[in-house]
Amino acid sequence: MNPSSTLSLLRGICAAALLATATSGGPAAAESWPTVPDELFAALGLERDVPANVLYDAVAARFHDQDQGYGKGKFADLWEPIAISRYFDPGLYEGRDNLDFEVQAGECASCHESVTPGWVHSWDNSVHADLDAIRALPEDDSRAYKKEHLAEVEANLRSMGLLAEGQPLATVGCADCHLGVNVKAGNHKTDLRLPDAAACGQCHVRQFSERESERDTITWPQDQWPAGRPSHALSLQANYETAIWAGMTQREVAEGCTMCHTTQATCNQCHTRHEFSAAQARKPEVCSNCHNGVDHNEFENYMLSRHGIIYQANGDKWDWDKPLSEAFASAGYNAPTCQTCHMGLHGQPTHNLVQKVRWGFAPMRSIADNLDHPFFAERRELWVATCSQCHSPSFANAWLDSMDKGTEQGLRVVEQGNAELKAMYDEGILIGQVTNRPAPPKPDEDAPGGFFGLFWTEGNNPTAIEYRNAQMWEQQLMRQFKGLAHANPGGFTYTHGWSELIGSVAIIRDEATRLREFRELQAKVRELENAADR
Structure with missing residues (x-):
């Protein structure tokens, strides 16, 4: 038997053993899930x-705890949800009066086939619609691993008393998600729910726990960020507790931020309802909906990198139905994707995406000066291991050196611009600073080049030069870092990043010189006027 056949046989034996264990009637135990980190268990006691x-x-109790990130946040008294908000955050959902009637679990699709046929077709194409089709898959089918996942789900539900011993789960229907697992009937207005991540987690306990463990696996050593952030698990809290988001009156615009930050609330941002295709979720385009644009252009940088070029050229030949753990082993990948880099740790896929985070979502001096701290050094080694799936460790280290130093070089330029702007603000010479500078909406406080200036304006607040400065630290520096991190040369040199930063600091310096010269000219005019009066 050749090595490849032996490996396939061993995988089959292991999968069969796990399947037998999961279906043997024993309770599902978390100790068999090494991808759920120890930190989560410690945090939950x-x-x-x-x-x-x-x-x-x-995990679900913490997820729904308003003291631990659930709900409208610390600025709740400053904003109210609008109609669309309830669809982004299920915690805000309220049933509509015109839907006050009783429904039976098996009747949903027959009605919605004529009302909203699109999602019915999506559900028909999903694994949820026919679980027996998964059980019938031959072992050489790329989706055969789903049998093990299905057995795990059934064991989870049995441990909760939601599935009888020996009873197979035949389907996951509308009522299971929108009323509750195995709930047979309910009122469309008062009982219907928009499923949140905890609803998905009832079946998918391991994946839900992995995602929620992001709160416990990123505690910054110098308090660069709040504990557990930035992360998908607390992304909505980060949104709701951004001062200008809560304070601005243009709520329809503000909800554009929520559309991405809803990853805390639901799984739908990555696993699009109602098909919930794992194969689709393995493709970079899934990430692009949020990870694009002026302040986090990861998708653009990836697609313009050599990695993205290979994906675009060869991706149609890769087997997207195989699990992520098989990407390089047997699924045919010959370049990384967002998922192979960011959803893998120690060779195993995970829904915790922060265990390797080093620079976060804003390069700052307190990170740049502490990269030799064990927190950052250990995470760098994890990146070397990730990159070494395709590259040599020496190459990986060389590139990470370039990324870190190039990011710090961009940070220096931002610091120069920040210092120049602060000096102008302290001198009181910004345009309209004395005569026409209203305060930003509460709870924000006025500051030179503040984040609020990207979303609000009144009078001369922000000035044009402050807007440029905010673009520097919030957008251009991020593009510098993201271009380096994703190996897109134009992303950190000419097109974006470095050249933009140079241009911005030049404009800020020019404005500083102009305003100071104008101040001196005004002083000279006053001096001459006073002399004439004498």
Whole structure:
């Protein structure tokens, strides 16, 4: 038997053993899930050998805890949801009066085929619609691994008392998600829910726990960011507790931010309803909906990198139905994707995407000066291991050196611009600073080049030069970093990044010189006027 056949046989034996364990009637135990980090169990006060229902209850309770990131946040009294908000954050959802009637679990699709046929077709194409089709897959089918996942889901539900011993799960229908697992009937107005991440987590306990463990695996050593952030698990809190987001009156515009930050609330941002295709979720385009644009252009940089070029040239030959763990082993990938780099740790896929984060979402001096701290050094080694799936460790280290130093070089330019602007502000010489500078909306406070200036304007606040400065630190520096991190040469040299930063600091310096010369000219005019009066 050749090595490849032996490896396939061993994988089959292991999968069969796991499947037998999961279907043998024993409770699902979290200790069999190494991708759920120890930090989560410690934070929740649990042992690793707790059954799935105990783990789920603890994770879901924290997920719904308003003291730990759930709800409208610390500025709740400053804003009210608009109609569309309830569809982005299920916690804000309220049933409509015209839907006050009783429904039966099996009736949803027959009605919605004529009302909203699009999502019915999506659900028909999903794994949820026919779980027996998964059970019938031959072992050489790329999707055969889903049998093990299905057995895990059934074991989870049995541990919760939601699935009888020996009873297979035949389908995941509308009511299971929108009323509750195995709920047979309810009122369309008062009982219907928009599923949040905890609803998905009831079946997918491991994946939900992985995602929620982001809160526990990123605690910055010099408090560069709040604990657990930036992350998908607390992204909505970060949105709601941004001062200008809460304070601005243009709520329809503000909800554009929520559309991406809803990753805390739902799984739908990556696993598009109602098909929830894992194959689709493995493709870079899924990430592009949020990870694009002026302040985090990861998708553009990836697609213009050599990695993205190979994906665009060869991706149609890769087997997207295979699990991410098989990407380079047997699925045919010969370049990384967003998912292979950011959803992998120690060779295993995970929904915790922050265990390798080093620079966060804003390069800052307190990070640049502490990259030799164990927190950052250990994460760098994880990146070397990730890159070494395709590159030599020496190449990976060389590129990471370039990325870190190039990011710090951009940071220096931003600091020059910040210092020049602060000096102008302290001198009181910004356009209209004394005569026409209203304060930003509460809870924000006035500051030179503040983030609020990208979303609000009144009088001469912000001035044009402050807007340019905010673009520097919030957008251009990020493009410098993202271009380096994703190896797109134009992304950090000419097109974006460095050249933009140079241009911005030049404009700020010119404005500083102009305003100071104008101040001196005004002083000279006053001096001459006073002399004439004498």
